[in-house]
């Protein structure tokens with residue numbers, strides 16, 4: 274059973290189709306990247322999945338049942354990009370209070386907060402106030418308060434913003450552990466290299482519509498352009514082959530594109546025929562960043578309703 278199913282979801286504002294008929298599903302244990310340029314509709318989509326906004330149309334199915342925010346919010350952890358912490362409240366008390374709001378008893382809340390504070394080396398923060406923490410420390414606290422109640426669906430909006438590499442790694446490891454234990458994770462960010470590193474599945478939203486949906490490796494395969502890197506044992510002379518063209522070269526290392534109708538074997542055959550040895554041969558897949566730019570570049574920021582003039 275899917276953890277989450279979103280079916281034909283729509284949210285229109287007065288002049289904008291913020292989310293326009295988006296469907297996708299999310300399996301338990303999956304780490305899912307929700308990508309899109311500024312204004313694409315990601316936050317609006319997340320707000321509907323977390324019960325903050327009602328959809329105009331469409332269905333949200335959580336754990337096989339129609340989504341009921343009052344009941345299901347106890348199983349959802351949402352870390353928004355903007356901080357949702359009380360600035361003046363002591364950090365330990367605040368974490369316990371937020372865990373209780375998610376349905377934990379006070380005793381369990383205290384126990385869990387202590388465990389997480391030890392794990393993340395935050396014990397000394399207990400009596401400090403949020404306003405006394407740095408941006409990165411607040412981000413770490415926000416992550417802990419999001420996962421304290423062991424949610425089944427975790428939504429993280431730019432979770433690494435402001436974090437140093439050590440703390441980023443700490444949180445990455447925890448995200449993987451939470452997924453291994455069955456939580457489904459939606460991860461929204463503009464940092465494509467983080468998506469490649471962390472997510473197993475992505476959807477790309479543009480102008481309120483889903484324009485790409487698949488596994489990270491499947492999407493890269495879908496957009497590959499038959500580009501290969503080859504390492505030779507000596508410098509080749511002028512190359513003239515119908516099978517491929519060289520698009521870049523440095524000494525014995527070439528980047529080449531195999532032409533339509535030809536195969537890798539044709540490239541290998543060409544060099545072997547010239548008595549040139551091959552040290553390495555590897556396909557170069559496009560990065561998610563390249564795919565993202567290719568799909569969204571040059572498109573207007575949002576889809577407006579057509580203006581009707583009398």
Ligand SMILES: Nc1ncnc2c1ncn2[C@@H]1O[C@H](COP(=O)(O)OP(=O)(O)OP(=O)(O)O)[C@@H](O)[C@H]1O
Nearest residue numbers: 286289291309310311312313314315316317318575
């Ligand atoms: N309350 C609102 N009233 C009117 N329009 C809105 C409202 N909230 C968002 N929008 C519009 O809906 C569209 C989608 O916005 P949304 O915040 O969901 O995008 P996003 O993908 O999260 O963008 P970003 O990456 O910049 O955070 C935008 O055109 C935005 O201007």
